[in-house]
Amino acid sequence: MTVSAATSDVTSSPGRIHIIGAGVAGLAAALRLRHFGSRVTVYEAAPRAGGRCRSFADPQLGMVIDNGNHLLLSGNHAAMAYLAECGASDRVVGPEMPEFRFVDIGSGQRWSVRPGRGPIPWWILNARRRVPDTGIADYWSVVRLLHAHTDATIAQCVDPASVLYRRFWEPLTLAVLNTAPEHASAALMRAVLQETVAKGADACRPLVARTSLADALVDPAMATLAKTGVSVRVATRVRAVTATGISITSLTVEDEEVPVTPNDVVILAVPAWVAETLIGGLTVPPPGEPIVNVHYRLPAEFLRPDPVEIVGVVGGMTQWVFMRGEMASVTISAAGAVEDLPAEEIISRCWPEVAAALALGTIPVPPARVIKERRATPAQTPAAVGMRPEATTRYNNLLLAGDWTATGLPATIEAAVRSGFAAAALATARPGKPAMASSHKRGAA
Ligand SMILES: Cc1cc2nc3c(=O)[nH]c(=O)nc-3n(C[C@H](O)[C@H](O)[C@H](O)COP(=O)(O)OP(=O)(O)OC[C@H]3O[C@@H](n4cnc5c(N)ncnc54)[C@H](O)[C@@H]3O)c2cc1C
Numbered sequence: 001m002t003v004s005a006a007t008s009d010v011t012s013s014p015g016r017i018h019i020i021g022a023g024v025a026g027l028a029a030a031l032r033l034r035h036f037g038s039r040v041t042v043y044e045a046a047p048r049a050g051g052r053c054r055s056f057a058d059p060q061l062g063m064v065i066d067n068g069n070h071l072l073l074s075g076n077h078a079a080m081a082y083l084a085e086c087g088a089s090d091r092v093v094g095p096e097m098p099e100f101r102f103v104d105i106g107s108g109q110r111w112s113v114r115p116g117r118g119p120i121p122w123w124i125l126n127a128r129r130r131v132p133d134t135g136i137a138d139y140w141s142v143v144r145l146l147h148a149h150t151d152a153t154i155a156q157c158v159d160p161a162s163v164l165y166r167r168f169w170e171p172l173t174l175a176v177l178n179t180a181p182e183h184a185s186a187a188l189m190r191a192v193l194q195e196t197v198a199k200g201a202d203a204c205r206p207l208v209a210r211t212s213l214a215d216a217l218v219d220p221a222m223a224t225l226a227k228t229g230v231s232v233r234v235a236t237r238v239r240a241v242t243a244t245g246i247s248i249t250s251l252t253v254e255d256e257e258v259p260v261t262p263n264d265v266v267i268l269a270v271p272a273w274v275a276e277t278l279i280g281g282l283t284v285p286p287p288g289e290p291i292v293n294v295h296y297r298l299p300a301e302f303l304r305p306d307p308v309e310i311v312g313v314v315g316g317m318t319q320w321v322f323m324r325g326e327m328a329s330v331t332i333s334a335a336g337a338v339e340d341l342p343a344e345e346i347i348s349r350c351w352p353e354v355a356a357a358l359a360l361g362t363i364p365v366p367p368a369r370v371i372k373e374r375r376a377t378p379a380q381t382p383a384a385v386g387m388r389p390e391a392t393t394r395y396n397n398l399l400l401a402g403d404w405t406a407t408g409l410p411a412t413i414e415a416a417v418r419s420g421f422a423a424a425a426l427a428t429a430r431p432g433k434p435a436m437a438s439s440h441k442r443g444a445a
Contacts, residue, residue: 014427015263018043018251020238020278023051024082024413025401026269027221028420030230031085033427037229043253045237048214049222051271052376053413055214058369061297066213067371068293069322069331071175071310074098075196075203076414078421088220091210093307098204102131102167102312103357113168115197115204131167138164146193148186151382155182171312174319174333177380177410178289185382188410208308208324217413241266241278241398248398265397265427269420272378272404279393285384285404288411290339291376294330294350296368302326302360311357317346318353328354335372343370377411378404391423399423 017033019026022044033040048054058065072079072092083089100113109132116123123129124139141158148157158169158181170181176192177184196203209216225232233253240252248266251258260266268275272284309323317338320331330350332338338346347368355363378384388406391399401423403411409418 014265015039015261016041017265017267017427018258018260019267019269020241020251021045021051021269021271021274021402022049022232022234023269023271023402023416024053024217025403025416025420025423026051026267027218027225028078028082028417029267029269029401029424029427030225030232030420031082031221032421032424034225034228034230038231040225040230042225042230042232043236043238043251044232044234047235048218049232049234050214050218052373053213053217053416055212055218058295061295061367061369063297063327064212064214065295065327065369065371066209066293066329068291068373068376069320069329070209070213070413071322072207072413073196073203074205074207075199076412076417077195078417079414081421082221082417083216086220086224088216091216091220092207093210094205094207095306095308096205098201098206100206100312101310102171102314104167104314105318105353105356106315108356111167115201117202118200119198121197131164133163134167138162141165141169142193145186146190148190150185150187150385152186153182153382154184154186154189157186167314171314171319175312175331176412178291178333178377179380180334183381185380185385187382188380188385188408191409206308206310208310208322210307211325238270238278241268243395243398246394246396248395260397262397265399267399267401267420267423267427269401269423271375271402273375275400275402275404279398282393283387283389285378285380285387287375288377288379288384289334289336290372290374292332292335292338292346293371293373294332294347294368295371296328296330296347296351296354296366298326298328298360298366299363300326302358309358313353313357316350316353318350318357321354321357323358328358330354333376339372339374346370380410391419391426399426 017040019042022042030042055066103110144157154173158165173181173184242250247262248260276282276284311321318330322329351365390406401419403416405419407415407418409415
């Protein structure tokens with residue numbers, strides 16, 4: 001299913017709308033349904049909204065940090081609409097023109113990939129703009145990727161022995177799909193290329209939160225919802241979802257039994273691994289790889305003029321470095337081999353790579369904090385993509401949202417927002433005629 005980010009046309013009117021989960025998907029659904037005001041309730045198990053996209057005050061570093069570096073691209077049109085709807089478009093920042101800088105830690109070589117203005121990548125013809133030690137023929141891999149079968153992995157489209165694989169496709173795949181190219185779905189990468197690179201430079205600008213994820217993606221949404229009377233109940237876990245026949249009939253919200261009528265709508269916007277515990281017989285993709293982030297607080301003299309710098313690192317433990325204000329943050333995706341290492345070891349091994357990537361010279365390891373997100377994304381292999389459910393379910397008043405649903409995109413903010421917008425649009429449409437389902441009550445631990 002390819003879901004649309006168009007503003008929902010509130011033509012028919014459901015009764016109450018229960019949204020379970022206040023990650024980006026649940027918040028996006030709530031934003032689109034905010035015109036229903038107090039008839040919309042969002043239940044969030046954690047003390048704060050945001051889910052896998054959150055910020056918190058770190059006493060050790062003495063600053064607010066994000067659970068992990070999150071990159072948006074200007075072509076993420078649903079995410080841009082989400083920001084605009086809560087007046088937060090200026091809370092993400094990035095360079096005027098897209099430029100992706102890389103350094104090879106082994107050879108010391110540096111290069112930049114700068115997509116051209118138009119859809120045809122003329123820059124490939126210019127040897128100085130290509131990735132070092134690659135030829136024009138290597139870029140034929142893009143064509144193979146764009147025509148890949150749904151069962152194909154990225155490594156089946158790009159020669160794993162090539163320089164372009166090591167210096168471009170591998171870091172790009174890890175960043176976008178949190179999966180090594182040998183296992184990652186080529187179809188998901190194709191969707192990203194079609195919505196960004198194939199549209200030219202204006203769709204490829206990298207954007208990050210100006211100060212924090214909460215400041216950009218969570219607080220403005222919460223403020224907008226509060227203004228319209230939507231209730232977001234944090235620290236409130238939905239423990240069970242009860243169905244009778246083809247309808248959801250109640251929610252167990254902490255210890256309270258909340259009735260749900262057939263005219264009400266439930267939008268389940270929890271992670272896949274929670275959804276399958278709440279809804280019997282639901283097929284979901286399995287969890288994917290962890291992501292490890294290391295945040296270093298740099299001395300004030302290293303502050304940069306640019307609001308953000310992003311450098312891809314080839315040949316080290318570090319994969320990407322994000323420099324924002326006093327913070328240099330490392331991202332290590334598909335981090336199965338790193339997640340069980342002691343934090344001190346990760347900090348000391350990544351630091352020389354960060355210092356090299358940002359040309360900081362030789363300085364002692366600054367204060368740092370490691371965050372290991374063990375269930376960062378669902379798996380993004382071709383098989384796992386085939387397990388993603390549509391938004392509609394066999395229950396006539398239950399819809400699904402989340403980065404793990406069938407959006408056709410990698411599990412990202414863009415996918416989460418689109419799924420939330422799509423669920424909101426469906427919530428206001430006349431429900432379909434689902435197949436009969438047996439009565440059940442399922443609960444989450
Ligand atoms: C370290 C890291 C780096 C990432 N980097 C990027 C990036 O660079 N770019 C990008 O686009 N994406 C990135 N992502 C992915 C992105 O964060 C997710 O795709 C997105 O946040 C998922 O949103 P969601 O709403 O679908 O799910 P979630 O954020 O998981 O939200 C689900 C919510 O449901 C709540 N919940 C769970 N159970 C219950 C219950 N029983 N009752 C009530 N509430 C419940 C949870 O507490 C949570 O708040 C990254 C993720 C991580 C972890």
